[in-house]
Amino acid sequence: MASKMSALASQICEEIQSVFSPSPSPSTATATATASALEVMVEEIAAAAARKGGVFVHGVGREGLMLKALCMRLAHLGLSVHCVGDMTTPPISPPDLLVASAGPGGFPTVDAICGVARSNGARVLLLTAQPESGSAVRYATAIAFIPAQTMADDEDEDQQGSGGRRSLLPMGSLYEGAMFVLFEMVVFRLAQILGQTPDVVRSRHTNLE
DSSP states (O other), X not given: OHHHHHHHXXXXXXXXXXXXXXXXSOOHHHHHHHHHHHHHHHHHHHXXXXXXXXXXXXXXHHHHHHHHHHHHHHHHTTOOEEETTOTTOXXXXXXXXXXXXXXXXXXXXXXXXXXXXXXXXXXXXXXXXXXXXXXXXXXXXXXXXXXXXXXXXXXXXXXXXXXXXXXXXXXXXXXXXXXHHHHHHHHHHHHHHTTOOHHHHHHTSOSOX
């Protein structure tokens, strides 16, 4: 049983890793976008911190849960950060950054919130697997392309994962898993840029648990 669990875990990790591995023959646009997803996120968030702006995050479903996890870590890094929809979320303004996710390219609620952010002068960083055709792209001032399967391109049960094996991750799980890994890389890089030591980061964790 333990060996079977290890094999399943390895396959899932391999599928997520494949999102960050260059395609054997990618288009120039895809290769550039894939290589820069981490850089775009780090640059946008670090710039917001430098101009004393707040960082707002928004996503729906499991994408939203991944962004809430990022929100928590950005708070641990000492940033002013808010989840859209929380009762304590302030108004957004020009110094601020909205980090929004629309894996399949767009959602009515995500599109609307990105539109409000832009109309109030804030920058909008859009995370998506559909950077060319998504409805939310028109609101973005920067795009982080995550080339992973989402509900928009989910296939049937015969879908093949890496190595020709059947994928273990249904619907948008690959995209969402890739979000988590990407965010851990972002937090690691930001900690270095912002000069945040592990002890300082830990000191900001809640003690009301």
